[in-house]
Amino acid sequence: MKSKRWIVWAVAVIAVVVLVLVARNRIHFSWQTFWQQLQQADWKKFAIGIAMIYLAYVCRSVRWALFLKPVKRVGPLETLGSQVIGFTGVALFGRLADLVRPYLIARRVQLSVGSQVAVYTVERMFDMGSMALIFAITLLLAPDRNSLPHHDLLERVAVVSLLVTVGLAVFAALVRASGGVVAGAVERSLGVISKRFAHSVAEKIRAFRDGLNTLSSFKDFALALGISLLMWGMITFAYLETTRAFVASPQLAGMTLARCMLLMAASMGGSIVQLPVVGWFTQIGVTTVTMQKLFGVAPEPALGAGAMLLVVTFMCIIPVGLVWARFEHISLKKIAEESEHAKEPEASGQPAVVKT
Numbered sequence: 001m002k003s004k005r006w007i008v009w010a011v012a013v014i015a016v017v018v019l020v021l022v023a024r025n026r027i028h029f030s031w032q033t034f035w036q037q038l039q040q041a042d043w044k045k046f047a048i049g050i051a052m053i054y055l056a057y058v059c060r061s062v063r064w065a066l067f068l069k070p071v072k073r074v075g076p077l078e079t080l081g082s083q084v085i086g087f088t089g090v091a092l093f094g095r096l097a098d099l100v101r102p103y104l105i106a107r108r109v110q111l112s113v114g115s116q117v118a119v120y121t122v123e124r125m126f127d128m129g130s131m132a133l134i135f136a137i138t139l140l141l142a143p144d145r146n147s148l149p150h151h152d153l154l155e156r157v158a159v160v161s162l163l164v165t166v167g168l169a170v171f172a173a174l175v176r177a178s179g180g181v182v183a184g185a186v187e188r189s190l191g192v193i194s195k196r197f198a199h200s201v202a203e204k205i206r207a208f209r210d211g212l213n214t215l216s217s218f219k220d221f222a223l224a225l226g227i228s229l230l231m232w233g234m235i236t237f238a239y240l241e242t243t244r245a246f247v248a249s250p251q252l253a254g255m256t257l258a259r260c261m262l263l264m265a266a267s268m269g270g271s272i273v274q275l276p277v278v279g280w281f282t283q284i285g286v287t288t289v290t291m292q293k294l295f296g297v298a299p300e301p302a303l304g305a306g307a308m309l310l311v312v313t314f315m316c317i318i319p320v321g322l323v324w325a326r327f328e329h330i331s332l333k334k335i336a337e338e339s340e341h342a343k344e345p346e347a348s349g350q351p352a353v354v355k356t
Contacts, residue, residue: 033300037248041304045245049238049312056238057083057317059231063126064105066224067119067214072109079105081324085332088321091314093336103339104330115210122211125172129165130228131268134236135261136161142258149294154262172212179209235313239264242305242312243291249301252291259295266290267309284310 061080068074086101102116109116139145139158148154175182183205190198215221240260246252255263267287288306291297297305325332 030300033298034304037246037301037304038308040246040248041308042245042247045241046308046312049242049245050316052234052238052241053313053316054320056231056234057087059227059234060123063224063227063231064119064123066220066227067122067211068109068111069220070214070216071115072111074109079108081328082108084317084321085325085328085330087317088325089332089336091318091321092332097332097336097339099339100332100336103335114207118207118211119214120211121204121208122214125168125208126224126228127232129168130225130232131264132161132165134229134232135265136165138258138261142256144256145258148258148262172208175205175209176212176215179206179212183209236260236264238313239267239309242309245308246301246305249297249305251295251297252301252305255295262294263287263290263309267313280310280315283314 058077058080060083061078062076064079064083065074065076082101082104086097086104089097089100099117099120102120103113105111105119106113106116136158139148139154140162145151145155183202186205187198187202190201215224236257240255240257243252243255243260243263267283267290269286284303284306286306287309288299288302291302291305292299322332
């Protein structure tokens, strides 16, 4: 398993190096202009963006406490440390550390790791649904939507996003009501192709059902949705303020909400497969190219904005997370490795233990 990761990591490094060499020969870039863009930027807007991201972590903690309410009452900020440390792990070690948060929360609230992985699954559903809803509504109703590149295609994408969101909600309601039946039907249908794959999908549906069971009423569902929309609104505002901070670039200083949606979509697409360290540069590259190709931003401010977007929306949590982990005597590297096998001890009847 580790050897495969090293191969993927090595291929990614080579790809980034090749892209840099190709770009250097094809794009006229002035480092002096790049530094001038950063110096002239409105750093207060960067600070506002970071504040929005920090508040979004608070929202995540409050929402997780809401998910836990049917099984255990916890304070709204009780899981905040686990959220911060978990996202620090993702920033440093990539998506391989995604399960650090449910692993840490399971220990903190003294519940099974499997139950918190189920909550994590539902959390992702709310994240996807909320972001898709904001994306679709913005692109369909924004005053400047007709000025967007490929606006006809984007409107169709927005409509599809709305339909997918509605479909996801219907599927969630179906799984919430009859998750076992749905999992069994899916397993039988996909079993014709591959029994192993069918079983895996069915187990994920059952885990999804277990997570949905944490929402005991429509009131809780509405509250979780409201928190999710508020959180993603803060994240969107952080993107908007970070790009508008580059006052020397007319395209960035005048960034609109609709254009920001496209930038966010590109940024999130670039972070789906997040490798350690290398993922930082791929994400910067994706956002930089998006700003250049779609909005006509010059290479220097585009690179500056791409780098600052990574810092503000993704890496700003690292110093806080490292300090918090230090105070709680948690080794991020060890816990990232152990969280990958977090559910294995439970399968054998042994309690999961986090080494510190």
